[in-house]
Amino acid sequence: MTTTDTTAGTATATDPALTSAALALGDDALVLAQRLGEWAGNAPVLEEEVALANIALDLLGQARVLLSLAGDEDELAFLREERAFRNVQLVEQPNGDFAHTIARQLYFSTYQRLLYAALAAGDTPLAGLAAKAVKEVAYHQDHAEHWTLRLGDGTEESHRRMRTACEALWRYTGELFQPLDGLGLDTTALEAAWLDSVTAVLTRAGLPVPSGSRTGAWRAGAGRQGLHTEHFGRLLAEMQHLHRSHPGATW
């Protein structure tokens, strides 16, 4: 929520498994912050401009701490190629209409809250970060749930749009529970808790729980293996071009 530097003085992780986990979680937060940043000036109502920006700023703050555990935050954000990013495909999906953005927020913030709660209770070097972040993402989840209820149970049009969005993004949710080395998390339990939580909200909103597969058919993998959707290359091109146009410059 603050704009002060959150990265100063953070030690770089030495455990390679932990470094790669920090990178994956940092990439998730960075890419979603980037997507939410696209809403600036385009939100459905002024109050929501402020709300979406708050969420984006929280995520960007988390990304900076996590990436700094893995190396230099700007080198990692601006100089890696697409195949080196480890974020899940869910966060790189385009904003679409407001329903798509809310469905993406619901799926992702529910996952993030469960993940950070588990990490905060653990003893990895991420525990401190997770304890702070879990409060932020609990608010993100609250925001997504309130909007899911209002869109699902609002008008016929909003119901239709929200249902379409929930179904369209469902296939990207299985990837959230791929085990990440170095974190020692019970991803099966996380996934069960996620499914319970999301099912409860969708049901209250009068929306069907999507029935399709939650993973893609591509056996090679997905975002955690550096395999992204076609949208991602353009997101990176936009994010990185200025930084890359001035090699070695400071900003």
Next chain:
Amino acid sequence: MSSDTWPLWEVFVRSRRGLSHTHAGSLHAPDAEMALRNARDLYTRRMEGVSLWVVPSASITASSPDEKDPFFEPAADKPYRHPTFYEIPEGVKHL
């Protein structure tokens, strides 16, 4: 009011524990739950508050400026309600 218009809410913020809520401004929201969240995002994004109230603007009953004199002037001629009205000998303490 058209179908996409949200009502106006007044926002009151307690800036820290021990102080009362004070009026911060207003905002639009479809219902109380969302009003509270919008208030949090808008009026406390620089750590300005520890507690929030939201009230539908339409629910506030205010005194009218036309009634200002009968409402407030009678209080002006009762100086005996204020401690400075009374003279106490020098040196008397705890009073």
Next chain:
Amino acid sequence: MTAGTAGTAVTAEAPGTHAADAAAQAAREAVFDAAVAADERIEPRDWMPEAYRASLVRQIAQHAHSEIIGMQPEANWITRAPSLRRKAILMAKVQDEAGHGLYLYSAAETLGVSRDELLDKLHTGRQKYSSIFNYPTLTWADVGAIGWLVDGAAITNQVPLCRCSYGPYARAMVRVCKEESFHQRQGYEALLALSRGTEAQHAMAQDAVDRWWWPSLMMFGPPDAESTHTAQAMAWKIKRHTNDELRQRFVDIAVPQAEALGLTLPDPDLKWNEERGHYDFGPIDWAEFWDVLKGDGPCNDQRITTRRQAHEDGAWVREAAAAYARKHTGQPGEAQA
């Protein structure tokens, strides 16, 4: 909105005989004039002249519109900010502008107009916003130049508004000004980094300052001799200084700041005048100002189209939330329909 709403201004006349009306009217005017003369604040439910109310609505609405239209040129660079630190700062700044728009629409609503009405007037070109936002942000350095020059000019304009005679506007401005100083400093810092950076970065910064300097001076409005609103606004203490006074104050502040940046200002006539104790500066191209104001600026159409599009695209969302509230709480709408 119901007539008795706490925040709403009262300008309606009470019924009665003509003679009694006239006397009552004169008494109200005397109370209003005395309050303004004594530097007291006028509050929403106080009686106020209709022209005072209309003038405030016009000015506050234009100010609010400027905040939300002003999000666009800067949001243009959020996704391309060259470091994560700069990205966070810029996001927070653009968010603040949405917040400032909200504070100001709130202040306008105490005068008995709804935000919907004001947005509609913006979307249909019946109310204006600051012309400065009809210029494009072509490079990253424009973000810095906007922070330094445009926000700097805005602050010069806005600080006296914290003492404006209308209470809700003055209070909104106190909040806005507190937050704006971060905006100006971040812009200055961003430009300084560019100016002291590589040759290409320095050139980018100079180019941006060259393009934004003159439009920033135009932000103070036409010269006093041609300003239609200034005299009355000053008499009512809505405004505290004339356009030219504020413009001069801004130039005097900006010149040494430019020197510290290591950048030049694009005005060969700019020089210290010992006698006046101010910097002299060259003539402003008012023809450009009026052309941009009339709609021929590089981005007028784009800004309004984008704003209108966001509003239209959001209609189903706002409708959904209102419908949900009707179903589940019975709260909204009905109390104020």
